[in-house]
Amino acid sequence: MATQFDAIVVGAGPAGTSAALGLAQAGAKVLLLERGEHAGSKNMFGGMMAYCPAPEELIPDFWAKAPWERAVTKRTLSVAGAGSTTSLTFQAASDSDRPAAGAGSTSDKSLTAFTLFRPRFDRWYAEQAEAAGVTLLTSCRAEALVLRGGAVRGVRVAGPDDIIEAPLVVACDGTLSLLARDAGLHKGFKAEQVALGVRALYEMTEETVDERFGLIGREGATQEFLGCSEGVRGGGFIYTQTDAVSVGLVFHLDSLKERRLPPYELLDRFVASAPVAPLLKGARMVEYSAHLLPEAGIPMVPKLSMAGLLLAGDAAGFCYTNGLTQEGMNLAMASGVIAAKVGAEALAAGDFSAGRLAKYKAELKDSFVLRDLATWGKAIDFMHHDRLFTLYPQVISALMEDMYRSDGTPKERIFRLARRAVSGRSVGVRRILADLIEAGRGYA
Amino acid sequence: MIPDELFDLVSYRIHPEAHIIVDQKVCEGCSHRACTYSCPARCYVYSEERGKVDFAYEACLECGTCLLVCDRGALDWHYPVGGYGVRFRLT
Secondary structure, X not given: OOOXXXXXXXXXXXXXXXXXXXXXXXXXXXXXXXXXXXXXXXXXXXXXXXXXXXXXXXXXXXXXXXXXXXXXEEEEEEEEOOOOEEEEEEEOOEXXXXXXXXXXOEOOHHHOEEEOOXXXXXXXXXXXXXXXXXXXXXXXXXXEEEEXXXXXXXXXXXXXXXXXXXXXXXXXXXXXXXHHHHOOOOOOOOHHHEEEEEEEEEEOOHHXXXXXXXXXXXXXXXXEEEOOXXXXXXXXXXXEOOOEEEEEEEEEHHHHHHHOOXXXXXXXXXXXXXXXXXXXXXXXXXXXXEEEEEOOOHHHXXXXXXXXXXXXXXXXXXXXXXXXXXXXXXXXXXXXXXHHHHHHHHHHXXXXXXXXXXXXXXXXXXXXXXXHHHHOHHHHHHOOXXXXXXXXXXXXXXXXXXXXXXXXXXXXXXXXXXXXXXXXXXXXXXXXXXXXXXXXXXXX | OHHHHHHHHOEEEOOOOOOEEEOHHHXXXXXXXOHHHHOOOOOEEEEOOOOEEEEOOOXXXXXXXXXXXXXXXXXXXXXXXXXXXXXXXXX
């Protein structure tokens, strides 16, 4: 390629496009590589991301322009036991004229999350980067980083001689983070550090989605489940799209492996389960997808930079759940914006040394990206207890069933009901107290 | 079940060559064969008859599960050549 690039960004997902666009806006000549036939064609996620201000730094009114499906104002957390499901719903107050949804239909957009389709959203976002001068090369697989004198100097794209040089590479190549692994920034992730998400998309009319989930206009709803994964550490989700519903499960990969249960069989049973089946009645499955996501927090975060290289998004391990929120795309976008900022400063100074680019980690530490991963560190660890996914959902179900049971016998106080819900299970009061203390340390 | 309908549910542009190479010699003696039940696209199927794991790359969703559940390093794992493999429409 004759053109000289200042920077090569690998992967046109939310991290890569943010980095490419930010660098281009700072005057850099940027090449954005994407192995899919268009940006987004290889990308999937659960279906919802929290409102994130980071891309608004690059595109004014980003959320009024971006192709999202529904603005989520209603979020339900459900705990599923054998014979019952117990739920808690959060609903943000909305403006009186909710259907006139601009950037989210709630009056407070920081309380909004967006459901969206990655093949549409990522493609649109990459088009904005192209409009800002980024050269987007699709159907192009990055084979390896070009290393010289301990510094990354470019990317090899096909045959051994097909090398594109640039003084700065931003690797946003997804969860497996193969480029960074081959450059020695991490040793390859382990099954216990990632989760597998599987998801099915069900088509139904917009009116049906509105009716079944109690929505008006472009409002959306989500429902997340604990205790629906047959003993595998993981959870389930339902996200409303405009005229479709995404249903899926996410499992810790080590737990899925240990339990020897095929993910699509678990998904089949989840879709047919009592709380889910009525929501999908008569709807047709139109797509199925799967993806790995980083899930171990700070301990899995690789070395984030070296001379000539920055890592962002999933490739940097920036994704987590604390059981209540699931964060990934927002961390990807924010890290991409920060990578662009640090990269642009390096370009201006003509200095791509390890020392200069180490500023990236320092900036991330000041931002919500590494701060949130640190804040929820203990909660992320807490999510790796098997008890949370089988035993406790069953205890909660048993307790709630006793609470609502009306069989002509005298009622008992809650403490006695709780004792009965626990009795006969393989957990003692001490264990429960210890878990409560650990939960307190993780969340309080 | 989903894997039986995969080619109706998912769009692919299939490359003539596999992007993942399974070293059957390394697979011999594997006690768990986790690839056969963890892969979300059921690309790995154990054949009792042949006494080995059959691998078909065509329905691969490119997630990387097999790479991480295999603890013997039996896989030479790559993404498909650019422009090939799975192409999600909406997902």
